Amino acid sequence: xxxxxxxxxxxxxxxxxxxxxxxxxxxxxxxxxxxxxxxxxxxxxxxxxxxxxxxxxxxxxxxxxxxxxxxxxxxxxxxxxxxxxxxxxxxxxxxxxxxxxxxxxxxxxxxxxxxxxxxxxxxxxxxxxxxxxxxxxxxxxxxxxxxxxxxxxxxxxxxxxxxxxxxxxxxxxxxxxxxxxxxxxxxxxxxxxxxxxxxxxxxxxxxxxxxxxxxxxxxxxxxxxxxxxxxxxxxxxxxxxxxxxxxxxxxxxxxxxxxxxxxxxxxxxxxxxxxxxxxxxxxxxxxxxxxxxxxxxxxxxxxxxxxxxxxxxxxxxxxxxxxxxxxxxxxxxxxxxxxxxxxxxxxxxxxxxxxxxxxxxxxxxxxxxxxxxxxxxxxxxxxxxxxxxxxxxxxxxxxxxxxxxxxxxxxxxxxxxxxxxxxxxxxxxxxxxxxxxxxxxxxxxxxxxxxxxxxxxxxxxxxxxxxxxxxxxxxxxxxxxxxxxxxxxxxxxxxxxxxxxxxxxxxxxxxxxxxxxxxxxxxxxxxxxxxxxxxxxxxxxxxxxxxxxxxxxxxxxxxxxxxxxxxxxxxxxxxxxxxxxxxxxxxxxxxxxxxxxxxxxxxxx
Ligand SMILES: Nc1ncnc2c1ncn2[C@@H]1O[C@H](COP(=O)(O)OP(=O)(O)O)[C@@H](O)[C@H]1O
Ligand SMILES: [Mg+2]
Numbered sequence: 001x002x003x004x005x006x007x008x009x010x011x012x013x014x015x016x017x018x019x020x021x022x023x024x025x026x027x028x029x030x031x032x033x034x035x036x037x038x039x040x041x042x043x044x045x046x047x048x049x050x051x052x053x054x055x056x057x058x059x060x061x062x063x064x065x066x067x068x069x070x071x072x073x074x075x076x077x078x079x080x081x082x083x084x085x086x087x088x089x090x091x092x093x094x095x096x097x098x099x100x101x102x103x104x105x106x107x108x109x110x111x112x113x114x115x116x117x118x119x120x121x122x123x124x125x126x127x128x129x130x131x132x133x134x135x136x137x138x139x140x141x142x143x144x145x146x147x148x149x150x151x152x153x154x155x156x157x158x159x160x161x162x163x164x165x166x167x168x169x170x171x172x173x174x175x176x177x178x179x180x181x182x183x184x185x186x187x188x189x190x191x192x193x194x195x196x197x198x199x200x201x202x203x204x205x206x207x208x209x210x211x212x213x214x215x216x217x218x219x220x221x222x223x224x225x226x227x228x229x230x231x232x233x234x235x236x237x238x239x240x241x242x243x244x245x246x247x248x249x250x251x252x253x254x255x256x257x258x259x260x261x262x263x264x265x266x267x268x269x270x271x272x273x274x275x276x277x278x279x280x281x282x283x284x285x286x287x288x289x290x291x292x293x294x295x296x297x298x299x300x301x302x303x304x305x306x307x308x309x310x311x312x313x314x315x316x317x318x319x320x321x322x323x324x325x326x327x328x329x330x331x332x333x334x335x336x337x338x339x340x341x342x343x344x345x346x347x348x349x350x351x352x353x354x355x356x357x358x359x360x361x362x363x364x365x366x367x368x369x370x371x372x373x374x375x376x377x378x379x380x381x382x383x384x385x386x387x388x389x390x391x392x393x394x395x396x397x398x399x400x401x402x403x404x405x406x407x408x409x410x411x412x413x414x415x416x417x418x419x420x421x422x423x424x425x426x427x428x429x430x431x432x433x434x435x436x437x438x439x440x441x442x443x444x445x446x447x448x449x450x451x452x453x454x455x456x457x458x459x460x461x462x463x464x465x466x467x468x469x470x471x472x473x474x475x476x477x478x479x480x481x482x483x484x485x486x487x488x489x490x491x492x493x494x495x496x497x498x499x500x501x502x503x504x505x506x507x508x509x510x511x512x513x514x515x516x517x518x519x520x521x522x523x524x525x526x527x528x529x530x531x532x533x534x535x536x537x538x539x540x541x542x543x544x545x546x547x548x549x550x551x552x553x554x555x556x557x558x559x560x561x562x563x564x565x566x567x568x569x570x571x572x573x574x575x576x577x578x579x580x581x582x583x584x585x586x587x588x589x590x591x592x593x594x595x596x597x598x599x600x601x602x603x604x605x
Pocket of ligand 1: 145379380385404405406407408409410411412
């Protein structure tokens with residue numbers, strides 16, 4: 001196995017073109033504008049709220065900006081004035097109290113604004129997440145397979161969160177910062193133009209190093225965080241599959257992979273923090289330098305009689321207050337980049353076509369027939385999995401579908417469940433096109449047990465009823481019996497209330513399958529499909545289940561897919577599938593004589 005050291009990987013990382021390192025989004029100006037319009041549409045319900053947030057933010061800014069002016073007045077107008085001390089003292093106290101009240105008011109408004117902002121943002125994220133979640137749930141199966149699970153989760157968590165940032169970052173924060181900068185400049189220039197220039201002279205270098213930080217250093221941290229999530233995903237995979245790791249002695253390889261990942265992150269972190277220290281250093285140097293410049297130049301102007309002591313102090317205060325908004329504005333620029341990328345991903349996802357659900361008919365009371373007519377389907381173009389499949393099924397019959405793995409048995413079932421749309425042909429329910437029925441109503445007619453037992457963290461009962469109302473004792477007992485699940489559930493410490501853990505890990509493979517089988521039976525649907533559901537069961541369990549099938553099939557269409565032919569010899573009809581479709585149908589005996597494939601499968605077991 002070719003093995004890249006972390007040193008090599010790090011060199012590669014540094015050698016990548018700069019524009020690439022920033023991992024920019026593919027967002028073009030055009031789509032950005034379009035996306036922003038859609039975004040504003042999403043936000044339209046919050047217009048008033050955001051307006052209020054902006055106004056209150058401006059109000060507090062103005063209140064805070066009054067502090068240096070008042071200080072200047074205290075120094076020049078009160079302390080330096082030739083007047084009796086008593087008079088000046090009462091004026092001082094008066095100003096002090098007024099300023100104190102103003103600061104309290106500013107804090108109170110600010111406090112309310114922060115609370116209200118998180119309230120509005122929280123509501124927006126919540127609405128957005130719900131919308132995304134609902135949309136995702138209704139995407140067709142094929143699309144969901146394309147989106148990786150991790151991708152879906154991060155769309156719902158971080159991307160949805162980042163969206164709230166856009167308005168904040170793009171409009172509110174820079175707007176407020178610009179207001180502060182503008183007012184400060186007007187005041188400073190009004191007082192003394194040359195000194196105003198001295199005080200603002202540090203802004204260009206400040207912008208420059210902020211840009212360096214954002215364009216050069218933050219991307220490195222972002223890359224580290226990407227590395228980390230990749231490694232976390234791998235780690236969780238490794239520990240989920242720890243059996244295979246131990247059995248195949250993969251721990252050395254995995255350890256090395258882990259170590260390389262860690263070393264690479266370490267190198268990137270050190271590299272970034274070194275640069276960050278340099279930027280910090282320049283920042284920290286610029287601040288006292290500005291103070292010094294104001295003192296020296298201001299002092300010169302003072303000696304010339306152009307400025308007062310109050311001016312110098314107020315200038316110092318304002319120059320300090322300018323730092324933050326300048327940083328804020330530059331920072332906003334980069335945040336917007338990130339948020340726009342999130343916005344694009346979220347909108348892309350929302351633009352995905354939902355599952356087709358053209359039907360409006362309610363589900364029929366009784367299922368009399370389920371037919372497949374000239375059905376063709378392929379996952380990829382020009383690679384058909386099913387070609388011209390015809391099938392007719394009636395209640396109170398057991399249909400067995402057999403065939404080598406990969407011939408399309410599960411695919412046929414997925415089409416019956418309307419998880420996919422056929423490319424040609426149709427499925428008929430009671431003689432009507434299945435697509436005429438409302439999708440969820442149609443799916444309620446079918447209970448399916450899939451190849452892999454899918455269970456969720458919760459109690460046995462929660463999994464068993466899967467959102468259905470609890471059932472009365474006898475029908476439940478019968479269902480559990482039919483699935484051969486009654487005895488093992490009874491032996492669990494808390495019966496139906498026993499917690500089964502993530503994906504049911506506290507149950508054995510066979511128990512999981514019996515539980516999923518019971519879940520399907522409890523549903524009392526007129527169509528019951530077992531897709532290799534008994535493959536993982538021992539022969540005794542399987543026999544028990546088979547003995548109940550005669551009763552289960554009453555009034556039901558039962559479809560059993562299996563490669564264990566012994567299970568299906570008693571089926572009313574056996575359907576033999578080969579590459580591309582149905583090869584033969586009939587009973588066990590006729591097929592043994594007539595179908596070569598069937599005979600081969602029978603001999604092979
Ligand atoms: N989601 C999918 N995307 C692309 N190809 C698929 C997908 N699912 C199954 N296939 C392919 O379709 C064929 C039939 O698969 P499947 O119906 O699962 O077979 P069976 O259940 O008979 O073992 C296989 O060749 C398989 O590789
Ligand atoms: Mg299958």
